[in-house]
Amino acid sequence: xxxxxxxxxxxxxxxxxxxxxxxxxxxAQQESExxxxxxxxxxDMSPRIGAYGDEVAHTPNLDQLAQExxxxxxxxxxxxxxxxxxxxxITGAPPHRTGLQHMRTADQKYIGVPPANVxxxxxxxxxxxxxxxxxxxxxxxxxxGVVDIGPFTIWSANGDVRNPKDSLLxxxxxxxxxxxxxxxxxxNPFITHESALFMPDRTPEYLRGMNHIxxxxxxxxxxxxxxxxxxKVPPYLVDSNQTRAEIARFYENIDIMDQQVGSVxxxxxxxxxxxxxxxxxxxxxxxxxxxxxxxxxxxxxxxxMIVHIPEKYxxxxxxxxxxxxxxxxSFEDLAPxxxxxxxxxxxxxxxxxxxxxxxPTTREYIYADxxxxxxxxxxxxxxMDNNFQYVRNYSTVPNGSSIGFRNILSSSNDLNEGNKNHxxxxxxxxxxxxxxxxxxxxxxxxxxxxxxxxxxxKYKSVLNRFRDELDNWRNQGTDLNLIDEQxxxxxxxxxxxxxxxxxxxxxxxDQVTGKLFITPRTSGASIGYSYxxxxxxxxxxxxxxxxxxxxxxxxxVRYGWQxxxxxxxxx
Numbered sequence: 001x002x003x004x005x006x007x008x009x010x011x012x013x014x015x016x017x018x019x020x021x022x023x024x025x026x027x028a029q030q031e032s033e034x035x036x037x038x039x040x041x042x043x044d045m046s047p048r049i050g051a052y053g054d055e056v057a058h059t060p061n062l063d064q065l066a067q068e069x070x071x072x073x074x075x076x077x078x079x080x081x082x083x084x085x086x087x088x089x090i091t092g093a094p095p096h097r098t099g100l101q102h103m104r105t106a107d108q109k110y111i112g113v114p115p116a117n118v119x120x121x122x123x124x125x126x127x128x129x130x131x132x133x134x135x136x137x138x139x140x141x142x143x144x145g146v147v148d149i150g151p152f153t154i155w156s157a158n159g160d161v162r163n164p165k166d167s168l169l170x171x172x173x174x175x176x177x178x179x180x181x182x183x184x185x186x187x188n189p190f191i192t193h194e195s196a197l198f199m200p201d202r203t204p205e206y207l208r209g210m211n212h213i214x215x216x217x218x219x220x221x222x223x224x225x226x227x228x229x230x231x232k233v234p235p236y237l238v239d240s241n242q243t244r245a246e247i248a249r250f251y252e253n254i255d256i257m258d259q260q261v262g263s264v265x266x267x268x269x270x271x272x273x274x275x276x277x278x279x280x281x282x283x284x285x286x287x288x289x290x291x292x293x294x295x296x297x298x299x300x301x302x303x304x305m306i307v308h309i310p311e312k313y314x315x316x317x318x319x320x321x322x323x324x325x326x327x328x329x330s331f332e333d334l335a336p337x338x339x340x341x342x343x344x345x346x347x348x349x350x351x352x353x354x355x356x357x358x359x360p361t362t363r364e365y366i367y368a369d370x371x372x373x374x375x376x377x378x379x380x381x382x383x384m385d386n387n388f389q390y391v392r393n394y395s396t397v398p399n400g401s402s403i404g405f406r407n408i409l410s411s412s413n414d415l416n417e418g419n420k421n422h423x424x425x426x427x428x429x430x431x432x433x434x435x436x437x438x439x440x441x442x443x444x445x446x447x448x449x450x451x452x453x454x455x456x457x458k459y460k461s462v463l464n465r466f467r468d469e470l471d472n473w474r475n476q477g478t479d480l481n482l483i484d485e486q487x488x489x490x491x492x493x494x495x496x497x498x499x500x501x502x503x504x505x506x507x508x509x510d511q512v513t514g515k516l517f518i519t520p521r522t523s524g525a526s527i528g529y530s531y532x533x534x535x536x537x538x539x540x541x542x543x544x545x546x547x548x549x550x551x552x553x554x555x556x557v558r559y560g561w562q563x564x565x566x567x568x569x570x571x
Contacts (some may be wrong), residue, residue, distance in 0.1 A: 026271050028180040029173070034129070034342055035313050036277040037184045038264065039334075040169065041089075042257050043082065043137075043193035044288035047304040048250070056231065058224045058255045061262030062306060065281060067322050069308035074386070075329040076366045077285045080300030081293060081373065085285045085331065087112070087141040090120045092335030092350040094369060099480040099488060100141040101371040103294070108485065111499060112141035113492045113560030115478075116524025117349055120154045120559075121335040122184055123526060127540040128344045131181040133172045135159030137188040142560040151557045153526040153538045167217070169260040171267040184342075187264065189257045191217050194288035196253050197246050198408045207408070214253075223255035234299075234448055235427050236291045238414035246410045250288065278341055279308040280334075290412050291431060295399060296368045296382035297441075297449050298389060305329065313341060316358040328363040328386065329355070351476065367473050371481055376401040379481060380435075383470045389449065390466030391439035394481075400431035440466065492560070504564040505556045509571075515542040516569070518554055525556040525564070533566065547571040 029036050049059045051066035052073075078088040079095055087100035091114060095101035098114040105112040120140070122132040136147050136159040143150035149158045157176045159166035169187050190196070195207070196214035203211050231247045233239040261281060268274045282305040286292040292299040309318065319325055332352035339346050340356030353360050368382040379395040400419070406412050418424040419432045427450050440454040440463055453459050480488065494500050503521035510517060518527050518539050527539035531549040545552050552569040 024174055024178075024271075026173070026178075026273055029178065029182055030272055030276050032182040032276065034182045035310070036173075036182050036273060037125075037280070037338060037341065038187065038268070038277055039185070039280040039282070039338070040187045040189065040261055040264070041086075042189045042261075042281070042283045043191075044285065044293055045192045045254065045257075045283040045304070046287045046292065046299065046302060048254055048287070049304055049306075051306070052304060056226045056251055058226075058251070059258040061258045061265065062281060062304075065261070065265065065279070065306050065308060069279070069306055069321055070319055071324045072305040072307065072329055073324055073326050075282065075303050075305040075331075076298075076301045076368065076384075077303055077331045078301075078368050079370060080285045080295045080297075080368065081370075082284050083139045083141050084369075084371070086137075086139050087114075089284075089331045089334060090122070090140045091118050092121055092332060092346070092352055093118060093477075094332065094367060095141075096369045096371070096479050096481040097349075097477040099483075099492075101369060101481055102485055103371070103373045104139070104146075105141050106143075106145045107374070108489070110489045110492065111144060111560050113500070113558075114142055115349075116558065117347065118524075118559065119347060119526070120151070121339055122186065123151070123154045123538060124339060124344050124347070125184045125342055126153070126156060126538050128342065129181055130342065131156045131176070131178045131183045132185075133157050133159075133176060133183065134186045135170060135172060135188065136161050136166050137190070151526060151559055152536055152555075152563065153528050153557065164216075167213075169264050171264060171271075173271070173273070174267065182342075184338075188284075189260055190214075191253045191256045191260075192250070192283070192288070194293060194405070194409070197249055197288060197410075199410065202408050202410065202413070204408070218252070218256065221256045221259055223252045223259075226251050234291075235425070235450065236431060236448065237289065237411055238418055238424070238428060240414050242410040243414050247289070274308075275310045277308075278310070278313060278338075280338075281306045288409075290406060290409065290415055291399070294370075294373045294378070294403070294406070296370045296380055296391065298384070298443065298447070299449070301366075301368050301382070309341075313356075315356055315360075317360065318355075328366055329353075330363065330366050332367075333363070349477070365469055365473075367470075369481065372485060374403045374405065376403060381470055381474070383466050383473065384443070387443055388462055388466065389439075389441045389443060390454075390463070390470065391441075392467075392470055393435045393437055393439070396435045396437065398432050398434055438463070438467075499562055500558075500560075501562040502556050502558045502564040504567045505554050507552075507554055507567070507569045509545075510542070513542075514544050516545045516552070517542045520556045522556065522558050522561070522564070525558040525561075527554065527556045529554045545569075545571065 051063045077085045079085040083104045084095040088095045100112045126132045139146045147161045195210040228244040231244045283303045286300040336346045336352045336354040340354040370380045377395045380393045438454040439452045441449040507518045528536040530536045555566045557563045
């Protein structure tokens, strides 16, 4: 929490809407054949945007983005909670195939270790000449925590949680030396996070810092507060003034986030980069509210996605600006698509659809999975198409099991008190009962997924089709959800029960060509090199070193392991 405290102090000292910019020449980025790419991944938010038909939302900047780009109406994450979802997004693989499926490995005092062949797609971009930047959240499980930057090979530069400007969707291309490269920038607005709904009188002392962060951000913006009678409360939540006020606060925070996104877009345009930049807006999973976040149902995994693609990069299939696109899209598709737009080959394990192609394959199904959520074992698998969603529960523990972080919400308190006092409706009370082994929902007739039709004979053929599809999906790769988490932790450690350490790489200068070749000694390790141990480049292929520098430093890291020792190569 030390970093959080430092950021709180700094936030109180400045006007966060102001950003000092350095004079930069963006000619290289404007003239590059490869597009610049910016992806904004907001926190904990379903499509609560005016352009999606939400009449309460005040989102003029995102609405304008929808006019200048394409609004996707059927986009889904691979998990309904941040850490597994972000792990799957950055690796391009479902979390249960990489061992990153449990909610926040750091909370269980270990670091996830994906298979040796798994790489973060920004590292692949960086190898092929991109400047890569992340701000501020990482949370992809093979790191020490929410904002730990992780393997040094992924990002050319990173936001700093102690720097208040880095929590406001900074225009990072203005603040960093891009090294004459096209850029890939990943921005993560915090203000829509679940914790920004916490009220101080309900927040435990150890989490009060989160109250201060959201309050500091909010104090620098003006926003619209919706009237409580305009709020639509879904039937699985208690319709109380407290719940309505919490949802209203959610809309206020969405308004702030919209302003932050608008600032990034305005600066791209002002710097002459808009026509050379692919801009993607989405969120890491569904709403922060109960029966949305941490769920694999539609309310937990359906997200907005609005994409601006300059005409010179737009594939043939893509509709005109201002149009809606209804094809099924999974977060599994984003890594191959971004790599495709950048002209970078995907890795063989990435099975998503590359939407940068002129005629991409049409997706028939969306898949998601779930494992431990805090202390609750909620292991389930989810498959859906345009009409139905199928759920197989390997843990029948109630979805409404007590989760400390979620219990801080007023809406959770209303549910918990109602369950205790037996005042809930049958729909609301069902959240607190043991789950069935199987669930099936007709999404056209039951969009809130309140009626399980798995035992309805009328849907027997549909049920069998989804059973087969789930089994086929699980058979396409390893399923590390089969391994008990404590066993998984032991398997990842060395003989002393400690985090493994990457072996240092080996280098040699070819006596004929004078090129330096570097190879790892640990399978799957990524390699970096530096002349000053400050700026590290990612090694992709042999090169002729700058011998005027006398010494080159090299090191390597396998994801989830400690970095190797640094090796000096002298000339």
